[in-house]
Amino acid sequence: MAVQPHNSHHVIPLVPGDAVPVQRQPRSGRSADSASGTTQPRIAVALHDGYYGCTSGTGFSNRAFLEVLTRTLPPGCLQIMPLHIPSTDPSYDPIWVAETERLVQRAEAEVVPVPGDRAATAGLAGCDALCKYVIEVARERLARASVAQLIGLDIPFLGLGLHRRPNDPFSLFLVPRSTSELASPEDRRRIRWEHKGLAAAVNGGARVAAISHHMRSHLEHAYGIPGHAIFDLPNGLLLSDQQDAPVAPLPPRAEAGFLLAMGRAVESKGFEDLLEALHLLGAQGTRVPHLVLAASTHTDDLTAYQRRLRATVRDYGLDATFLARFSPQYRSWLRSPALRAVVVPSRAEPFGRIPLEAFAAGAAPVVATRAGGLTETVIDGETGFTAKSSDPIDLGRAIKHALHMSSQEREQMRSRSRALLSTRHDYDATIRTYLRQHTPWAMALSTAERTRV
Incomplete structure (x- = not known):
């Protein structure tokens, strides 16, 4: 045996010492001034893995989701809120980051890093603080958009509905790639938080994605989400990007x-x-x-x-x-x-x-x-x-x-x-189908953009 190293509203109260400080982070991509002054439609995406690197299949899926949006949406329509991972973190991948930033620049997207680093998702209070911060940023950044939607990718953002107000200027779409009922069934406190968050989101008109038939059944029966609020969004790959990169040396x-x-x-x-x-x-x-x-x-x-x-x-x-x-x-x-x-x-x-x-x-x-x-x-x-x-x-x-x-x-x-x-499982086609059916306004070019093209 060999061990090979890697080369290359109901608000949950915050627990003292576990809370994530809410501090404004530097922005990259599209300038904040130009983005906040726009009246065009906007889609904002919050994610915890897949922007600065990848630690699991979730990171690959999240980055693929972002890539489809950068290919599909008009320039300046996209806002990305990734959980900030410092370059000193073992999961930070400079090559991955460079590729992500090329996507961002192509889409003229605004990037607003969410503070807290990876430890923010370890505890319930950290996840709740992330959700509160993302809602506050979305409320500020999307206020002048003609129409907008906030998308939360995976478990840490299942509590977004707890902090959203009825008059917030955006709809909500949640994409759970798993749940605590499946991943950590012993964590009953976190499961209760997810139940409350998903219920609040759906009661406020949000849609919830089912990444498989199994997840649709799970969300309906374990979390009580009505079928009409669930959109089938089967996970998949970007078939156009399946290129043959060099095979790494084997053990x-x-x-x-x-x-x-x-x-x-x-x-x-x-x-x-x-x-x-x-x-x-x-x-x-x-x-x-x-x-x-x-x-x-x-x-x-x-x-x-x-x-x-x-x-x-x-x-x-x-x-x-x-x-x-x-x-x-x-x-x-x-x-x-x-x-x-x-x-x-x-x-x-x-x-x-x-x-x-x-x-x-x-x-x-x-x-x-x-x-x-x-x-x-x-x-x-x-x-x-x-x-x-x-x-x-x-x-x-x-x-x-x-x-x-x-x-x-x-x-x-x-x-x-x-x-x-x-x-x-053509992920590009699947996500575009969602956009056409539920956010057609996000895919239409503005008059100025048609002139530019």
């Missing part, structure tokens, strides 16, 4: 063939089930390729869960490389000719982005559990192989099946996977 022992599993280092990702499944396969005499396990965080120190995974790899004597520090480069291994299978062993999954990335890269087969949104993309025998969640024996069976498929079967699976990706 040496993976070059002869490997399994790949990656994701946030949290128990809901089911990595312990995967290690148990591989141990059982080995005990049965099945020859298992080298495992590259990127159960990662954006920090240098191992979490208790990562230490437990590393100890399991050692105790079972598994042939594996354990990667603890997140890197976007890991996804390039989906295009490696040495890849034997991609394994997604989640115990709970609102959507599951990794199978789509594998489909786009031509990686096959994908082995995934039948958890949540994964059932919508990984179809047993069609686009991959599936197993019952939290069941290492069944997961081992599916992995064994994947390892013994023929080249012809593998190619047929690639073809079906790409077809599914293009027909349902």
Whole structure:
């Protein structure tokens, strides 16, 4: 086993010491003076991951969401409110930031960083302070727009409805990529806050996105959101951007063939089930390729869960490389000719982005559990192989099946996977559909802009 480092209204009261100071931050992109003086339509987007770097699939999805808006909206229509991440933070990625800023400049967007850094999303009080700050900024910045909408991306902004007033000059659209009911069911206080925030938002006329059929059902039944307030916005990829970047160097022992599993280092990702499944396969005499396990965080120190995974790899004597520090480069291994299978062993999954990335890269087969949104993309025998969640024996069976498929079967699976990706998970088309149906005013060029074009 090797550990590879990364190179490259009802207001919840704030808890003393946990609150995020509300201080104005420097702005970039479009000047504040010109933006605040405009009367054109505006769309504002608040996000906590994906602007300064990426720590999970959420960051990739959020950046893709921003990219579609920069391609679609007229110049000067977009305002971005990212949670500010300083350059000293381990998750800050200078190359990523440079690419994001090119998008911003192309759209002539106004950027208003939200103070608090990554610690602001760790606690309930921090998230509530973020929501209050974003609403105050939107109230100020969007006041002179002819019509406006505020979009909150993911869990930290599910409380925006608690701070919005009936006379605020913008509508509200929330895009939860997960919920605390799914991600941290033990945190009942935070779950209650999400319930109150979503209820307040919907009662005020907001719409809530469902990134999968599973999430629609979850939002309706676990959070009580009426179906008419939910807009189906299936997560996806920007198909036009699926370019072949160089494949990063593999861990040496993976070059002869490997399994790949990656994701946030949290128990809901089911990595312990995967290690148990591989141990059982080995005990049965099945020859298992080298495992590259990127159960990662954006920090240098191992979490208790990562230490437990590393100890399991050692105790079972598994042939594996354990990667603890997140890197976007890991996804390039989906295009490696040495890849034997991609394994997604989640115990709970609102959507599951990794199978789509594998489909786009031509990686096959994908082995995934039948958890949540994964059932919508990984179809047993069609686009991959599936197993019952939290069941290492069944997961081992599916992995064994994947390892013994023929080249012809593998190619047929690639073809079906790409077809599914293009027909349902073209994120550009999905977001444009939302804009056309619910914010058509944001897509129309003003007279001055038509003249400029």
